[in-house]
Amino acid sequence: MQAAHTETQPAIAFQAVEKWYGTRDEPVHALAATDLAVADGEFLVLLGPSGCGKTTLLRMIGGLIAPTSGEIAIEGHSLWRNGQRQAEALSDLGMVFQEANLFPWLSIEQNIALPLELKGAPKADRAARAQALAKLVGIQGFEKRWPRELSGGMRQRAAIARALSYDPRILLMDEPFGALDAMTREAMNIELQRIWMETRKTIVLVTHSIAEAVFLADRILLLSPRPGRVDMEVQVPFARPRGPDLQSTPEFQAIVRQLRHRLNEIS
C-alpha cells in the first residue's frame, strides 16, 4: 500500500492551515483555513493584491513561520511536530527572495556552494556542483567574480543556483524578479522556464505581475485579502516551451483579462 500512496502524494499539502499574527492592536488574520495540494513537478504561482497573505503562505511552506493551526506536509513529511520544525521536511526546500542576498565577500562560486559547505560537503564536490549550477542558470564563466561585478539579473541567477545547490525537490520563490527592469525580467522568465524544464522541480512563485503569472504557471491561485484566502484558481493550458510571442495571443490575453478583472474587484 505504501508504494501506491507515494505515487499520488503531493509535494506540498496544507490541511486547514490558518495564520494569525499577534500585533499591538488587533490580531491580523493573514490566512483563513486553507487546503492546498501542490503536485510533484508542478509550477504554482500565487498572485494577489498587497497584504493578501502570499508571502505568509510561501513562508509557511518554507517553514520560516509556523501556522497558527492546521497541518503542513512536505513530500509526505510533517513540517511541524510538537512545535518543532522537522529537518527531514526542510531538506526538500530551497528558497529565492526578491533580493539575491549574496555575501559580498564570497565569490559567486562560493556563494552558490555555501549551503553545501554548511552541510560539510568536501571542497572538490562543492566546486564541481557550483560550476554545474552556474552553467544551468546561465552564468558560466563568472564563477570567480564578486557579486558586485554582476548585474541584478545575474545575481538573481546566482541566488537560484544557490537555492538549487543541495538539489531540493521544491523551489520557493518570493517575487524573485520584482527588483529587475522589465526587459531583464522577461528574459529571466524564459530562463526560469528553461531551468524548470531541465530540473522538473516543484516551484511555488509569488508575484504581483499577472503576465508573469500566466507566462510561468501550470496553475495560478489568486488570493484575496482580509482575511487572506484563495479566491480563484486558474489552470494555464499553454504548452511549453512558451515563447515571448505567446503574450500577444488572444488566448493569453483572455486569461490576463479574467485575472485583472477579479483583482480589481478584490483589491
Ligand SMILES: Nc1ncnc2c1ncn2[C@@H]1O[C@H](COP(=O)(O)OP(=O)(O)OP(=O)(O)O)[C@@H](O)[C@H]1O
Ligand atoms: N510579522 C507580522 N506581524 C503582523 N502582521 C503581519 C506580519 N507579516 C504580515 N502581516 C500582515 O499579514 C497580512 C498578509 O501579509 P503578507 O505579507 O503575507 O501579504 P502579501 O500578499 O505577501 O503582501 P505583499 O504583496 O505586499 O508582499 C497583511 O495584512 C500584513 O500586514
